[in-house]
Amino acid sequence: MQTRLLGQLSVEEFLRDYWQKKPLLIRQALPGFQPPLDINELAGLACEETVESRIVMEQGPEGPWQLFNGPFEESFLQELPSKDWTLLVQAVDQLLPEVAELLKDFDFLPRWRRDDIMISYAPPGGSVGPHIDYYDVFLLQASGQRRWQLGQFCDESTPLRQDTSLKILTDFQADPEADWVLEPGDLLYLPPQLAHWGTSLSEDCTTWSVGFRALSAEEILCGAADFVGEKLQEDQRYTDADLEPLQHPAEIDAAAVSRLRQLLLEVIDQPAAINEWFGRAMTQTKYPDQLLPPEEPWQPEDLQALVAEVDSGDASPLLRIAEGSRLAFRAGDEGRWLFADGEAWPYSEELQGWVEDLCRCYQLDAALITTALKHPEARDLLLQLINQGSIYAEQEEDSD
Numbered sequence: 001m002q003t004r005l006l007g008q009l010s011v012e013e014f015l016r017d018y019w020q021k022k023p024l025l026i027r028q029a030l031p032g033f034q035p036p037l038d039i040n041e042l043a044g045l046a047c048e049e050t051v052e053s054r055i056v057m058e059q060g061p062e063g064p065w066q067l068f069n070g071p072f073e074e075s076f077l078q079e080l081p082s083k084d085w086t087l088l089v090q091a092v093d094q095l096l097p098e099v100a101e102l103l104k105d106f107d108f109l110p111r112w113r114r115d116d117i118m119i120s121y122a123p124p125g126g127s128v129g130p131h132i133d134y135y136d137v138f139l140l141q142a143s144g145q146r147r148w149q150l151g152q153f154c155d156e157s158t159p160l161r162q163d164t165s166l167k168i169l170t171d172f173q174a175d176p177e178a179d180w181v182l183e184p185g186d187l188l189y190l191p192p193q194l195a196h197w198g199t200s201l202s203e204d205c206t207t208w209s210v211g212f213r214a215l216s217a218e219e220i221l222c223g224a225a226d227f228v229g230e231k232l233q234e235d236q237r238y239t240d241a242d243l244e245p246l247q248h249p250a251e252i253d254a255a256a257v258s259r260l261r262q263l264l265l266e267v268i269d270q271p272a273a274i275n276e277w278f279g280r281a282m283t284q285t286k287y288p289d290q291l292l293p294p295e296e297p298w299q300p301e302d303l304q305a306l307v308a309e310v311d312s313g314d315a316s317p318l319l320r321i322a323e324g325s326r327l328a329f330r331a332g333d334e335g336r337w338l339f340a341d342g343e344a345w346p347y348s349e350e351l352q353g354w355v356e357d358l359c360r361c362y363q364l365d366a367a368l369i370t371t372a373l374k375h376p377e378a379r380d381l382l383l384q385l386i387n388q389g390s391i392y393a394e395q396e397e398d399s400d
Protein backbone atom coordinates (compact mmCIF):
# COMPACT_ATOMS: atom_id res chain seq x y z
CA MET A 1 0.00 0.00 0.00
CA GLN A 2 1.32 3.48 -0.90
CA THR A 3 0.47 6.92 0.40
CA ARG A 4 1.77 10.15 -1.06
CA LEU A 5 3.09 11.31 2.33
CA LEU A 6 5.70 8.60 2.71
CA GLY A 7 7.55 9.10 -0.57
CA GLN A 8 9.03 5.84 -1.84
CA LEU A 9 8.29 4.02 1.40
CA SER A 10 5.26 1.73 1.49
CA VAL A 11 2.81 1.85 4.37
CA GLU A 12 3.88 -1.68 5.31
CA GLU A 13 7.55 -0.62 5.54
CA PHE A 14 6.68 2.48 7.54
CA LEU A 15 4.62 0.51 10.05
CA ARG A 16 7.21 -2.24 10.34
CA ASP A 17 10.36 -0.10 10.64
CA TYR A 18 9.36 3.33 11.93
CA TRP A 19 5.92 3.64 13.54
CA GLN A 20 6.45 3.90 17.32
CA LYS A 21 10.08 2.86 16.80
CA LYS A 22 12.32 5.42 15.13
CA PRO A 23 12.20 8.81 13.45
CA LEU A 24 11.84 9.29 9.73
CA LEU A 25 12.54 12.36 7.63
CA ILE A 26 10.67 12.53 4.35
CA ARG A 27 12.00 15.27 2.14
CA GLN A 28 9.31 16.88 -0.01
CA ALA A 29 6.50 14.67 1.25
CA LEU A 30 4.19 17.42 0.02
CA PRO A 31 6.06 19.30 -2.71
CA GLY A 32 4.75 22.81 -3.29
CA PHE A 33 2.72 22.74 -0.08
CA GLN A 34 0.92 26.05 0.40
CA PRO A 35 -0.54 26.60 3.87
CA PRO A 36 -4.18 27.71 3.57
CA LEU A 37 -3.74 30.23 6.38
CA ASP A 38 -1.07 32.85 6.92
CA ILE A 39 0.67 34.00 10.09
CA ASN A 40 -1.81 36.83 10.67
CA GLU A 41 -4.73 34.44 10.49
CA LEU A 42 -3.00 32.13 12.94
CA ALA A 43 -2.42 35.07 15.30
CA GLY A 44 -6.11 35.97 14.88
CA LEU A 45 -7.11 32.48 16.04
CA ALA A 46 -4.88 32.87 19.10
CA CYS A 47 -6.96 35.91 20.10
CA GLU A 48 -10.24 33.95 20.06
CA GLU A 49 -11.84 32.98 23.35
CA THR A 50 -12.70 29.44 22.32
CA VAL A 51 -9.30 28.55 20.82
CA GLU A 52 -6.52 26.91 22.84
CA SER A 53 -3.25 28.71 22.24
CA ARG A 54 0.01 29.45 24.01
CA ILE A 55 3.28 31.28 23.64
CA VAL A 56 6.63 30.00 24.81
CA MET A 57 9.40 32.55 25.33
CA GLU A 58 12.93 31.34 25.78
CA GLN A 59 13.85 34.32 27.96
CA GLY A 60 10.58 35.53 29.44
CA PRO A 61 10.26 38.58 31.71
CA GLU A 62 9.78 36.19 34.63
CA GLY A 63 12.38 33.59 33.76
CA PRO A 64 13.55 31.07 31.19
CA TRP A 65 11.10 29.12 29.04
CA GLN A 66 8.13 31.16 30.16
CA LEU A 67 4.69 29.97 29.15
CA PHE A 68 1.80 32.35 28.36
CA ASN A 69 -1.64 30.91 27.81
CA GLY A 70 -4.10 32.39 25.30
CA PRO A 71 -6.42 33.89 24.34
CA PHE A 72 -4.15 36.86 23.63
CA GLU A 73 -4.77 40.54 23.19
CA GLU A 74 -3.75 41.77 19.76
CA SER A 75 -1.52 44.36 21.43
CA PHE A 76 0.33 41.62 23.36
CA LEU A 77 1.13 39.82 20.10
CA GLN A 78 2.25 43.05 18.44
CA GLU A 79 4.68 43.82 21.23
CA LEU A 80 6.48 40.47 21.18
CA PRO A 81 10.23 40.63 20.57
CA SER A 82 11.69 39.95 17.15
CA LYS A 83 13.13 36.55 18.06
CA ASP A 84 13.19 33.53 20.39
CA TRP A 85 9.51 32.82 20.99
CA THR A 86 6.87 30.51 19.57
CA LEU A 87 3.11 30.78 19.21
CA LEU A 88 1.22 27.46 19.22
CA VAL A 89 -2.42 27.06 18.28
CA GLN A 90 -4.14 23.75 18.99
CA ALA A 91 -6.75 21.88 16.95
CA VAL A 92 -6.69 24.15 13.91
CA ASP A 93 -8.09 21.24 11.88
CA GLN A 94 -11.21 21.47 13.99
CA LEU A 95 -11.56 25.16 13.23
CA LEU A 96 -10.72 25.25 9.52
CA PRO A 97 -11.88 22.48 7.15
CA GLU A 98 -9.12 23.47 4.71
CA VAL A 99 -6.55 22.52 7.37
CA ALA A 100 -8.43 19.29 8.17
CA GLU A 101 -7.95 18.33 4.48
CA LEU A 102 -4.41 17.22 5.35
CA LEU A 103 -5.77 14.52 7.66
CA LYS A 104 -7.07 12.60 4.66
CA ASP A 105 -3.45 11.77 3.87
CA PHE A 106 -3.14 10.10 7.26
CA ASP A 107 -5.85 7.51 6.70
CA PHE A 108 -3.16 4.81 6.75
CA LEU A 109 -3.25 5.20 10.55
CA PRO A 110 -6.33 4.72 12.76
CA ARG A 111 -8.43 7.88 12.76
CA TRP A 112 -9.33 7.27 16.39
CA ARG A 113 -5.65 7.69 17.34
CA ARG A 114 -5.58 11.25 15.97
CA ASP A 115 -5.43 14.13 18.32
CA ASP A 116 -5.33 17.28 16.27
CA ILE A 117 -3.26 19.52 14.02
CA MET A 118 -1.39 22.07 16.08
CA ILE A 119 0.15 24.93 14.14
CA SER A 120 3.12 26.88 15.42
CA TYR A 121 4.69 30.09 14.27
CA ALA A 122 8.14 31.20 15.38
CA PRO A 123 10.44 34.08 14.40
CA PRO A 124 14.17 33.26 14.15
CA GLY A 125 15.46 31.43 17.23
CA GLY A 126 11.95 30.53 18.39
CA SER A 127 11.47 27.06 19.85
CA VAL A 128 9.68 25.30 22.67
CA GLY A 129 12.97 23.91 23.96
CA PRO A 130 14.30 20.36 24.02
CA HIS A 131 11.51 18.07 25.19
CA ILE A 132 9.65 14.83 24.61
CA ASP A 133 6.01 14.12 23.81
CA TYR A 134 4.10 11.00 24.74
CA TYR A 135 2.37 11.15 21.36
CA ASP A 136 3.49 10.14 17.89
CA VAL A 137 3.84 13.26 15.84
CA PHE A 138 4.32 14.17 12.18
CA LEU A 139 5.90 17.60 11.81
CA LEU A 140 5.17 19.21 8.49
CA GLN A 141 7.18 22.28 7.60
CA ALA A 142 4.47 24.51 6.19
CA SER A 143 6.50 27.67 5.52
CA GLY A 144 10.00 28.97 6.21
CA GLN A 145 12.77 26.85 7.68
CA ARG A 146 13.18 25.05 10.96
CA ARG A 147 16.18 23.16 12.27
CA TRP A 148 15.28 19.90 13.97
CA GLN A 149 17.72 18.24 16.31
CA LEU A 150 16.84 14.82 17.68
CA GLY A 151 18.22 13.32 20.86
CA GLN A 152 17.80 10.30 23.10
CA PHE A 153 14.73 8.30 24.12
CA CYS A 154 13.52 9.47 27.55
CA ASP A 155 11.11 8.41 30.26
CA GLU A 156 9.56 9.74 33.47
CA SER A 157 12.92 9.62 35.23
CA THR A 158 14.74 11.83 32.69
CA PRO A 159 15.72 15.05 34.51
CA LEU A 160 13.77 18.21 33.72
CA ARG A 161 14.63 21.84 34.32
CA GLN A 162 13.30 23.08 37.64
CA ASP A 163 13.22 26.78 36.73
CA THR A 164 10.20 26.58 34.42
CA SER A 165 6.75 25.02 34.46
CA LEU A 166 7.44 23.57 31.01
CA LYS A 167 8.92 20.11 30.76
CA ILE A 168 12.29 21.07 29.31
CA LEU A 169 15.10 18.48 29.36
CA THR A 170 18.23 19.44 31.30
CA ASP A 171 20.38 17.06 29.32
CA PHE A 172 19.56 16.99 25.61
CA GLN A 173 21.92 14.52 23.93
CA ALA A 174 21.86 15.78 20.36
CA ASP A 175 22.43 13.07 17.78
CA PRO A 176 24.77 14.54 15.15
CA GLU A 177 23.25 12.22 12.54
CA ALA A 178 19.78 13.61 13.14
CA ASP A 179 20.21 17.34 12.67
CA TRP A 180 18.19 18.62 9.74
CA VAL A 181 16.89 21.86 8.30
CA LEU A 182 13.34 21.33 7.11
CA GLU A 183 12.05 23.23 4.10
CA PRO A 184 8.38 23.73 3.18
CA GLY A 185 6.83 20.38 2.25
CA ASP A 186 9.31 18.31 4.31
CA LEU A 187 7.84 15.98 6.91
CA LEU A 188 9.43 14.53 10.03
CA TYR A 189 7.90 11.61 11.93
CA LEU A 190 8.86 11.23 15.61
CA PRO A 191 7.93 8.27 17.79
CA PRO A 192 6.84 8.98 21.39
CA GLN A 193 9.47 9.79 24.00
CA LEU A 194 12.21 10.75 21.57
CA ALA A 195 13.85 14.02 22.61
CA HIS A 196 13.56 16.74 19.95
CA TRP A 197 14.26 20.41 19.55
CA GLY A 198 12.99 22.46 16.64
CA THR A 199 14.32 25.98 16.18
CA SER A 200 13.05 28.48 13.66
CA LEU A 201 15.60 29.73 11.15
CA SER A 202 13.37 32.22 9.36
CA GLU A 203 10.87 35.05 9.76
CA ASP A 204 8.05 32.93 8.39
CA CYS A 205 8.54 29.55 10.07
CA THR A 206 5.29 27.67 10.53
CA THR A 207 5.09 24.00 11.48
CA TRP A 208 2.04 21.77 11.49
CA SER A 209 2.12 18.99 14.10
CA VAL A 210 -0.20 16.10 13.41
CA GLY A 211 -0.42 14.33 16.75
CA PHE A 212 -1.59 10.79 17.48
CA ARG A 213 -2.73 10.23 21.02
CA ALA A 214 -2.43 7.13 23.16
CA LEU A 215 -4.11 6.61 26.49
CA SER A 216 -1.88 6.06 29.49
CA ALA A 217 -2.20 2.78 31.39
CA GLU A 218 -3.66 4.82 34.25
CA GLU A 219 -6.34 6.32 32.01
CA ILE A 220 -7.14 2.86 30.67
CA LEU A 221 -7.32 1.21 34.07
CA CYS A 222 -9.34 3.95 35.75
CA GLY A 223 -11.61 4.54 32.74
CA ALA A 224 -12.34 0.88 32.05
CA ALA A 225 -12.73 0.07 35.74
CA ASP A 226 -15.24 2.90 36.16
CA PHE A 227 -17.25 1.75 33.17
CA VAL A 228 -17.18 -1.96 33.96
CA GLY A 229 -17.69 -1.22 37.66
CA GLU A 230 -21.02 0.44 37.01
CA LYS A 231 -22.36 -2.80 35.59
CA LEU A 232 -21.34 -4.92 38.60
CA GLN A 233 -23.84 -6.18 41.17
CA GLU A 234 -23.74 -5.51 44.91
CA ASP A 235 -23.54 -9.24 45.56
CA GLN A 236 -20.31 -9.63 43.56
CA ARG A 237 -17.88 -9.53 46.48
CA TYR A 238 -14.69 -10.85 47.91
CA THR A 239 -15.44 -14.38 49.15
CA ASP A 240 -13.32 -16.80 51.14
CA ALA A 241 -15.32 -20.00 51.45
CA ASP A 242 -11.97 -21.79 51.17
CA LEU A 243 -10.61 -20.14 54.35
CA GLU A 244 -8.06 -22.27 56.26
CA PRO A 245 -7.20 -22.03 60.01
CA LEU A 246 -5.21 -18.79 60.58
CA GLN A 247 -1.50 -18.46 61.45
CA HIS A 248 -2.11 -14.96 62.87
CA PRO A 249 -5.42 -13.09 63.27
CA ALA A 250 -4.01 -9.86 61.73
CA GLU A 251 -2.20 -11.36 58.77
CA ILE A 252 -3.35 -10.82 55.19
CA ASP A 253 -2.03 -14.10 53.86
CA ALA A 254 -1.08 -15.17 50.34
CA ALA A 255 -4.38 -16.97 49.83
CA ALA A 256 -6.30 -13.74 50.55
CA VAL A 257 -4.26 -11.76 48.03
CA SER A 258 -4.66 -14.49 45.46
CA ARG A 259 -8.47 -14.53 45.90
CA LEU A 260 -8.49 -10.77 45.47
CA ARG A 261 -6.39 -10.85 42.30
CA GLN A 262 -8.61 -13.57 40.89
CA LEU A 263 -11.73 -11.47 41.50
CA LEU A 264 -10.12 -8.34 40.07
CA LEU A 265 -9.06 -10.08 36.86
CA GLU A 266 -12.46 -11.74 36.46
CA VAL A 267 -14.49 -8.57 36.87
CA ILE A 268 -12.32 -6.46 34.58
CA ASP A 269 -12.10 -9.08 31.84
CA GLN A 270 -15.47 -8.45 30.22
CA PRO A 271 -14.84 -8.28 26.49
CA ALA A 272 -18.11 -6.62 25.46
CA ALA A 273 -17.88 -3.92 28.11
CA ILE A 274 -14.21 -3.30 27.35
CA ASN A 275 -14.95 -2.96 23.62
CA GLU A 276 -17.69 -0.49 24.36
CA TRP A 277 -15.65 1.53 26.82
CA PHE A 278 -12.66 1.74 24.49
CA GLY A 279 -14.73 2.98 21.55
CA ARG A 280 -16.38 5.56 23.73
CA ALA A 281 -13.06 6.69 25.22
CA MET A 282 -11.28 7.01 21.87
CA THR A 283 -14.10 9.01 20.29
CA GLN A 284 -14.48 11.58 23.06
CA THR A 285 -14.23 15.05 21.59
CA LYS A 286 -11.02 16.94 22.32
CA TYR A 287 -12.87 19.68 24.16
CA PRO A 288 -16.05 19.31 26.23
CA ASP A 289 -19.18 20.93 24.77
CA GLN A 290 -17.49 21.03 21.39
CA LEU A 291 -20.50 19.81 19.44
CA LEU A 292 -23.43 22.03 18.55
CA PRO A 293 -26.68 20.05 18.51
CA PRO A 294 -29.45 21.53 16.32
CA GLU A 295 -31.81 23.93 18.08
CA GLU A 296 -34.76 21.64 17.29
CA PRO A 297 -34.10 17.88 17.28
CA TRP A 298 -34.43 16.44 13.79
CA GLN A 299 -37.26 14.06 12.91
CA PRO A 300 -37.37 11.50 10.07
CA GLU A 301 -39.33 14.06 8.02
CA ASP A 302 -36.34 16.40 8.07
CA LEU A 303 -34.19 13.74 6.43
CA GLN A 304 -36.92 13.07 3.87
CA ALA A 305 -37.06 16.75 3.05
CA LEU A 306 -33.29 16.90 2.57
CA VAL A 307 -33.32 13.99 0.14
CA ALA A 308 -36.29 15.45 -1.72
CA GLU A 309 -34.27 18.63 -2.29
CA VAL A 310 -31.48 16.61 -3.85
CA ASP A 311 -33.92 14.65 -6.00
CA SER A 312 -35.25 17.91 -7.35
CA GLY A 313 -31.67 18.97 -8.16
CA ASP A 314 -31.83 21.75 -5.59
CA ALA A 315 -29.01 20.94 -3.23
CA SER A 316 -25.51 19.45 -3.22
CA PRO A 317 -23.62 18.17 -0.17
CA LEU A 318 -26.14 17.75 2.51
CA LEU A 319 -24.74 16.68 5.78
CA ARG A 320 -21.18 16.96 7.07
CA ILE A 321 -19.36 15.20 9.87
CA ALA A 322 -18.74 17.96 12.41
CA GLU A 323 -15.14 19.22 12.38
CA GLY A 324 -14.43 18.21 15.97
CA SER A 325 -16.37 14.96 15.80
CA ARG A 326 -14.79 11.51 16.12
CA LEU A 327 -16.41 8.42 14.63
CA ALA A 328 -15.34 4.80 14.91
CA PHE A 329 -16.86 1.36 14.76
CA ARG A 330 -16.10 -2.05 16.18
CA ALA A 331 -17.40 -5.25 14.63
CA GLY A 332 -16.26 -8.40 16.37
CA ASP A 333 -17.36 -11.55 18.18
CA GLU A 334 -18.45 -9.47 21.16
CA GLY A 335 -20.83 -7.33 19.12
CA ARG A 336 -21.03 -4.37 16.76
CA TRP A 337 -20.96 -0.77 17.88
CA LEU A 338 -20.96 2.58 16.18
CA PHE A 339 -19.15 5.16 18.28
CA ALA A 340 -19.44 8.89 17.94
CA ASP A 341 -18.08 11.46 20.34
CA GLY A 342 -18.15 9.26 23.42
CA GLU A 343 -21.53 7.65 22.66
CA ALA A 344 -22.03 4.04 21.55
CA TRP A 345 -24.85 2.36 19.67
CA PRO A 346 -25.04 -1.35 18.89
CA TYR A 347 -26.04 -2.09 15.28
CA SER A 348 -26.99 -5.16 13.33
CA GLU A 349 -24.89 -7.02 10.76
CA GLU A 350 -27.11 -5.80 7.95
CA LEU A 351 -25.89 -2.25 8.56
CA GLN A 352 -22.17 -3.08 8.41
CA GLY A 353 -21.57 -1.57 4.95
CA TRP A 354 -23.52 1.56 5.77
CA VAL A 355 -21.66 2.09 9.04
CA GLU A 356 -18.33 1.66 7.26
CA ASP A 357 -19.29 4.20 4.60
CA LEU A 358 -20.49 6.61 7.27
CA CYS A 359 -17.29 6.32 9.29
CA ARG A 360 -15.13 6.84 6.21
CA CYS A 361 -16.86 9.91 4.79
CA TYR A 362 -16.46 13.58 5.64
CA GLN A 363 -19.66 14.57 3.85
CA LEU A 364 -22.71 12.34 3.61
CA ASP A 365 -23.88 11.98 0.06
CA ALA A 366 -27.49 11.45 -0.96
CA ALA A 367 -26.97 7.68 -1.35
CA LEU A 368 -25.91 7.30 2.27
CA ILE A 369 -28.93 9.22 3.48
CA THR A 370 -31.34 7.47 1.12
CA THR A 371 -30.09 4.09 2.34
CA ALA A 372 -30.60 5.23 5.91
CA LEU A 373 -34.16 6.23 5.14
CA LYS A 374 -34.86 2.71 3.92
CA HIS A 375 -33.59 1.12 7.15
CA PRO A 376 -35.28 2.37 10.33
CA GLU A 377 -32.21 1.32 12.36
CA ALA A 378 -29.82 3.34 10.18
CA ARG A 379 -32.26 6.23 10.05
CA ASP A 380 -32.45 6.37 13.85
CA LEU A 381 -28.67 6.19 14.16
CA LEU A 382 -28.32 9.05 11.72
CA LEU A 383 -30.89 11.11 13.59
CA GLN A 384 -29.09 10.49 16.88
CA LEU A 385 -25.81 11.63 15.36
CA ILE A 386 -27.44 14.77 14.00
CA ASN A 387 -29.24 15.46 17.25
CA GLN A 388 -26.06 15.26 19.30
CA GLY A 389 -24.22 17.52 16.85
CA SER A 390 -21.81 14.90 15.42
CA ILE A 391 -23.29 15.53 11.97
CA TYR A 392 -24.70 18.84 10.80
CA ALA A 393 -26.58 20.17 7.83
CA GLU A 394 -24.66 22.66 5.77
CA GLN A 395 -26.47 25.95 5.67
CA GLU A 396 -27.45 26.86 2.18
CA GLU A 397 -26.34 30.26 1.00
CA ASP A 398 -29.18 32.70 1.21
CA SER A 399 -29.84 33.66 -2.37
CA ASP A 400 -31.63 36.93 -1.70
Ligand code: SIN
Pocket residue numbers: 086119120127128133137196198207209
Ligand atom coordinates in the same frame (compact mmCIF):
# COMPACT_ATOMS: atom_id res chain seq x y z
C1 SIN B 1 6.72 23.44 17.42
O1 SIN B 1 5.99 23.35 16.44
O2 SIN B 1 7.43 24.44 17.61
C2 SIN B 1 6.83 22.39 18.45
C3 SIN B 1 6.35 21.07 18.03
C4 SIN B 1 6.94 19.99 18.91
O3 SIN B 1 8.11 20.00 19.18
O4 SIN B 1 6.23 19.11 19.35
Ligand code: CO
Pocket residue numbers: 131132133196
Ligand atom coordinates in the same frame (compact mmCIF):
# COMPACT_ATOMS: atom_id res chain seq x y z
CO1 CO C 1 7.29 18.06 20.60
